[in-house]
Amino acid sequence: MLELFNDILWGYVLIAMLIAVGIGFTAASRFVQFRYFGRMFRIFGAGQMFRRDKHGHLSSFQALLLSVAGRVGGGNIAGVAVAITLGGPGAIFWMWVVGLMGMATSFLECTLSQAYKRAEPDGTYRGGPAYYISRGLGQKWNWLAVVYSILLLVTFGFGFTALQSYSVATSFEDAFDIPVLYTGIALAIIVGVIIFGGVKRIARTAEVLVPVMAFGYLAIAVVVLAMNVEQVPTMLALIVKSAFGLEPAVGGGIGAAILMGVKRGLFSNEAGLGSAPNVAAVAYVPHPVNQGGVQALSVFIDTLVLCTCTALIILLGTAYDPALGTDIGGVALTQASLATHIGEWGREFVSVALMLFGFSTILYNYYLGENSLNFFSEGNHMLFNAFRIAVIVLCGWGATTDLSTVFGFADVTMGLLALANLLALIMLMRPGLRILRDFDDQVEAGIQRPVFDAANFADLNIDATAWKIEPEDRQRTDRFVAESVATTR
Structure with a gap:
């Protein structure tokens, strides 16, 4: 029964809604993910005015x-292997499509998350779908915010x-013969030290960890591509052809590839x-669209x-x-494939990469859980500490337990999660477009670093205190805006 519901949810309902939101916002925003692609990289320049400072932002x-710590994880290593094994090479093409549409979807949801964020006493912010549902849709939709949380x-x-703990521990056992119990204990201890420091310590850890893991994995991939450069165009063609059933490949045909x-x-x-x-909302930025663009870029990095x-x-x-398939599945396929390129140490490299990806994702998952709890009970430190202890226990227990049934259940809850959020995005698309137009209008007026004025959106139930620009940043912003306007005259 669970499997049937899962198939209907993912095979029909979510595909339709993902297409509706992705294509709908892409068209309504005049292809914002392509139009502002270059700006996504330049936007960090604006972020220098709003860097980490004495106010705790x-x-x-x-x-x-x-x-990125959350997006980049087991899905990039094991998930891709599963997609190819069950859907054939053509599944990768549909991952690209989801990625391109997802850039627009992420742009919308993260822009809304920024717009409807709430200021915290310690200089940080809270936000996410539960917040933009309750504030943006009104009290009658609070039930949806609760369900989402x-x-x-x-x-x-x-x-x-x-x-994630199970995935990391089993991978380490395969590569280094380290018992899963030892890996689970080590994960629990390290995770505990970090999460008890709150979101600021998690962010500082991500600053160090994410570039190392992402660029390290990208570097080894570049080496593999360089070693097989002549075959790369052929493989890319295989992916595209298989997506439309034009190449003989195992995996269940076009339907399985799309699914x-x-x-x-x-x-x-x-x-x-x-x-x-939920994490996009923590940023101190001059305009919600800034973070929307940055998060769209993270989808590109992850999927494309x-x-x-x-x-x-x-x-x-x-x-x-591609024609015969393989008996190897999941992360083991990625390990075995890399070993055919660079030798047996490739298996160990994948295990280390998976460990880093999984570790960073656990930290990310913890913050999502904490943000959910905060929606129900603002600033309840006893509740937060209880949750932190539960996460530490889960890291140790999960490493030693076969969680295949849990994965099936998580697929269902993740599908319902997407369903609730996509429903909210459809209803909040108009405010999202209005915020984007405000950014567009300032850019067209020659202002290179647009600033969000909450007073212009008083009807949207936005927390104006969350958009208070610190005095030193206000001076720099006003000076830059004045220079921008003067230059265009």
Whole structure:
């Protein structure tokens, strides 16, 4: 019964809603993910005016790294392998489609998360779908905000935390013969030290960890591509042809390719789930669109770059045959494929990469759970501490327990999570477009670093205190705006 419900939810309902939101916002925003693609990189320049400071704010860059810590994980290594095994090479094409649409979806949800965020006494912010549902849709939709928060806590705070621990521990056991119990204990201790320091310590950890793991994995992928550069165009063509059934490949045909591409693509980049907006809201930025663009870029990095790297490592290797398939699945396929390129140490490299990805994702999952609890009980430190202890226990228990049934249940709760968020995004698309137009109008007026004035959006129930610019930043902003306007005259 659970499997049937899962198939209907992912195979029909979510595909339709992802397409509706992704294409709908893409068209309504005049293809914002392409129009502002270059600005996504330049936007860090604006973030320098709003860097980490004496007021305790977190920067746009820190929020990006924190979200990448969650987006980049087992889905980039094991998830891609599962998609290829069950859906054939064509599944990767549909992951790309989900990624491109997901850039627009993430832009919308993270812009809304920024707009409806709430200021905290310590200089940080809280936000996410529960907040933009309750504030943006009004009290009559509070039930949806509550449902979303519960699903977020169950799926990420508990379920995926245990699953990530299991994935890391079993991978280490395969590669280094380290008992899963020892890995679980080590994870529990390190995670405990970090999460008891709150979101600021998590963000500082992500600042160090995420660039190391992302660029390290990208570097080894570049080496593999360089070694097989002549075959890369052939493999890319295979991916596209297989997506439309034009190449003989195992995996269940076009339907399986689309289903696995959408499912694993969403699992990897999380666009539409509403998870990333929870961390996007913590950033201190001059305009909500700034963080919307930054988070859209993180979807590109996750799906269009890192997932493609894993796919090519597998397809260019000999462990997987597109016509015959393979008996190897999950992370073991990625390990075996990399070993065919660079030797047996490739298995160990994948294990280390998975450990770093999984560790960073556990920290990310913890913050999502904490944010859910905060929605129900603001600033309840006893409740937070109880949750922290539960996460530490889950890291140890999850490492030693076969959680295959939990994964199936988490797929359902993640689908329901996406359903609740996508419903909210459809109803809040108009305010999202209005905020984007405000940014567009300032850019067209020659202002290179637009600033959000909450007073212009008083009807949207926005927390004006969350958009208070510190005096020193206000001076720099006013000076820069004046110079920008003067230059265009």
